[in-house]
Amino acid sequence: MNERTLKAAFSEGLLGWYKVAKRDLPWRRSRDPYHIWISEIMLQQTRVDTVIPYFNRFVERFPTVADLAAAPEEDVLKAWEGLGYYSRARNLQAAAREVTERYGGRVPDDKAAVSGLKGVGPYTSGAIMSIAFNRPEPAVDGNVMRVLSRYFCIDEDIARPATRIGMEGLARKLIPEGEAADFNQALMELGAMICTPKSPSCLVCPVMEHCQGRQAGREEELPIKTKAKPPKPQYRLAALTLDASGRVLVRQRPEQGLLARLWELPHAEIPDAEQWRSAEAAPALFEAAMAAEGLAIRAERHIADAEHIFTHLHWYVRVWTAELTDGGEAAGTGSGSLPEGYRWIGPAEFEQLAWPNLFRKLLAQHFSGALEAAAGAERRI
DNA sequence: AAGGCGGGGGC
DNA sequence: GCCCCAGCCTT
Structure with a gap:
């Protein structure tokens, strides 16, 4: 033919x-x-x-x-x-x-x-x-x-x-x-x-x-395609910070780049996986990394782990409860001491803002009480 | 040409 | 776990 x-x-x-x-x-x-x-x-x-x-x-x-x-x-x-x-x-x-x-x-x-x-x-x-x-x-x-x-x-x-x-x-x-x-x-x-x-x-x-x-008996081997590179691992610590009325501290991502303009828990990359994992080393590194972004917190307790795979990145996210260390003003009614892009939200605001799936799931668990319940169960073991 | 850029479904 | 998907943009 x-x-x-x-x-x-x-x-x-x-x-x-x-x-x-x-x-x-x-x-x-x-x-x-x-x-x-x-x-x-x-x-x-x-x-x-x-x-x-x-x-x-x-x-x-x-x-x-x-x-x-x-x-x-x-x-x-x-x-x-x-x-x-x-x-x-x-x-x-x-x-x-x-x-x-x-x-x-x-x-x-x-x-x-x-x-x-x-x-x-x-x-x-x-x-x-x-x-x-x-x-x-x-x-x-x-x-x-x-x-x-x-x-x-x-x-x-x-x-x-x-x-x-x-x-x-x-x-x-x-x-x-x-x-x-x-x-x-x-x-x-x-x-x-x-x-x-x-x-x-x-x-x-x-x-x-x-x-x-x-x-030609080649239908399973075609098409030819070079393999993609595996996603690069990144180890991150995220802060679950509550104010007196139970609202959660969140922030909006920058206008450009990954997940642009979506909302998230404040978090930072810890380059060393062993330190990220260490309950002794992690808090100080976390606090320093967040301070560099203008947010003064103290990490309290490891409460949850989450993973998220992008095309080019593999995030390992460990969530710690945290408290603001610069007094009650930031935790108050939004007096302006929060860094740019940060705000406190309750369940109603959570539904209105746009989140990447990773943080949408974590916050949905928090607002339903599931996150703290799971951490409590783990602590009893 | 290479890398950044989400998330989910199928096996 | 791995592969891949009704791709585009920037460098």
């Missing part, structure tokens, strides 16, 4: 399968390019099942581009809480403001304009142009690279940017006339449902017959 026939068989088989097998997803019930856009940003590095509830809440809370553009940033962050990669939320709102001001609140049917929006890269621009406007642009994500690597038995490392460029050229040629929206979604659907990373379901695959990877 020649190359042209191989491609035609692929496109026809895949498209025919998709038209009868496609999943009923919330954003597929809409033709609104704004909805397509929201869904594609949320779906970056995030699974469909995770995105669905976020998508539904988000479009209800921000029904139009103008609503999103006009919303307080903290509202957008709260709507994104738990979804991860929070720069997506900030970029999305910045882009919504650009669409409102420059394009009258409508997502432009223009490849260059869409590509220029913050948070929209090669994949997402192709997805919006094809799915929302049926333009024949490729939308090459991890699914597509896996499917194409297998079907055409391509050995190139999909971690290399150059490989994605090549895949885009191939994917562009595969789009059947006038079928960009369905075909691009079919490619991703096949990758998600049939041509999975592990144990692909070749026997029910609509294009198995001509799959070059399977014919």
